[in-house]
Amino acid sequence: MLRCIVMAASVWLTISVSFSSPVKASPILPPVDVIIDAGHGGVDSGAFYDTLYEKDINLQVAKRLYDELAGRGLNVILNRIGDYALSDENQWLQIRSRHRKDLAQRAQLAQQMSPRLMISLHVNWARHSAARGPLVIYPDNQQAQILARLLQHQLNELYKTHRQPVHADTYYLLKHSGCPVVIVEMGYITNRQDRKLMTRPAHQTRIGREIAAAVEEYLLVFGFLQMKGTADSSY
Numbered sequence: 001m002l003r004c005i006v007m008a009a010s011v012w013l014t015i016s017v018s019f020s021s022p023v024k025a026s027p028i029l030p031p032v033d034v035i036i037d038a039g040h041g042g043v044d045s046g047a048f049y050d051t052l053y054e055k056d057i058n059l060q061v062a063k064r065l066y067d068e069l070a071g072r073g074l075n076v077i078l079n080r081i082g083d084y085a086l087s088d089e090n091q092w093l094q095i096r097s098r099h100r101k102d103l104a105q106r107a108q109l110a111q112q113m114s115p116r117l118m119i120s121l122h123v124n125w126a127r128h129s130a131a132r133g134p135l136v137i138y139p140d141n142q143q144a145q146i147l148a149r150l151l152q153h154q155l156n157e158l159y160k161t162h163r164q165p166v167h168a169d170t171y172y173l174l175k176h177s178g179c180p181v182v183i184v185e186m187g188y189i190t191n192r193q194d195r196k197l198m199t200r201p202a203h204q205t206r207i208g209r210e211i212a213a214a215v216e217e218y219l220l221v222f223g224f225l226q227m228k229g230t231a232d233s234s235y
Helices: 054-071 098-113 142-159 172-176 192-198 201-221
Strands: 002-008 011-017 034-038 076-078 117-124 135-138 181-188 225-227
Touching: 034 054, 034 098, 054 076, 054 117, 054 201, 098 172, 117 142, 117 201, 135 142, 142 181, 142 201, 172 181, 181 192, 192 201, 201 225
Parallel strands: 034 076, 034 117, 117 181
Antiparallel strands: 002 011, 002 076, 135 181
């Protein structure tokens, strides 16, 4: 089972999805525009600095991004709504690796719900504290590359950085989700400036707003929106 929160026709729904058999979207739900993947959770803290954990930052920003996208009229799924590991909900994959079960659960939701795109939120870590700024990672997919460039531009403007998105095919989620997907590293938990920004509610909201702006531009480029802020009615 997977607990997730869905915005459909201005109604927020908490649903449970079973992967014991092929999943079909509920007839009450329109096609999904965006899946927000809140990285890590539960026993998997992700990167950390003292008592600050990546999993918490990911979820805090994911919720703000969810509100921002839903407010723009998009149909959105947030795949983790609390501090728990998605591997705990994966009862269908019979392997011992908790990490792989977690990733498979995230990818399977995307495969079954067939969103326009998926954004996986993460926080970076480096040995040297000087490393800072957002970084978007994309697979060998033209649509994902375009999405990554739009996201990187928006986040560079926010962070006053000049980084370029990075291509990588080694990440499980990028290879197995079946839709355009990118990983957004929102900053470095090992950098004092990034750490301060990523933990401020106001800045978390700004991160969500910039990501949402890039998503909306992407949907316009590929004809999924008729005009800025208006969902296409021809699904």
